[in-house]
Amino acid sequence: MRIHHVGICVPDVEKALDFYTRVLGFRQEETINIGGVNYYFVGDGNISIEIEPSHAPGSNSHDNGIGHIALAVDDLEVLAERLRQEKITFLVPPSQFRPDRKIAFIEDPQGIRLQLIQFLE
Structure with missing residues (x-):
């Protein structure tokens, strides 16, 4: 990452x-x-x-x-599953944002917004 x-x-x-x-x-x-x-x-x-x-x-x-x-990130779905197991709520669930990438949004425990991006080949 x-x-x-x-x-x-x-x-x-x-x-x-x-x-x-x-x-x-x-x-x-x-x-x-x-x-x-x-x-x-x-x-x-x-x-x-x-x-x-x-x-x-x-x-x-x-x-x-x-x-x-x-x-x-290398694999958004693998990370998303780990986040779900940790009871992390997605602001934007994993989705195909553009043909070349998937994205998701979460917040850390202090409220900092994180965008997770997987670039597709």
């Missing part, structure tokens, strides 16, 4: 994109539209940051700050 990206919720997406790209030198990797909300990924080749609007209608984002930590 490894950290794939960190998702941050911001009140001003354009200002955040400018800071991470122009000031810090990250490059814009991709933009994903889900339910009419754009999620922007910037990175430097080692880490990616997902920038999402805080409190956007139709999104699951929340207050400003870290929205979630995304962990890349």
Whole structure:
């Protein structure tokens, strides 16, 4: 398991994109539209940051700050079964998110949201 990206919720997406790209030198990797909300990924080749609007209608984002930590996993179904045995509740159950990946969302015991991603070959 490894950290794939960190998702941050911001009140001003354009200002955040400018800071991470122009000031810090990250490059814009991709933009994903889900339910009419754009999620922007910037990175430097080692880490990616997902920038999402805080409190956007139709999104699951929340207050400003870290929205979630995304962990890349080898086998989401195996991990999901272990989580179920531990009585962990899924915020979003394992599902095929895109043709190339499966995702799920849980919270750790302190309420930190974790996205679990399995990249499919």
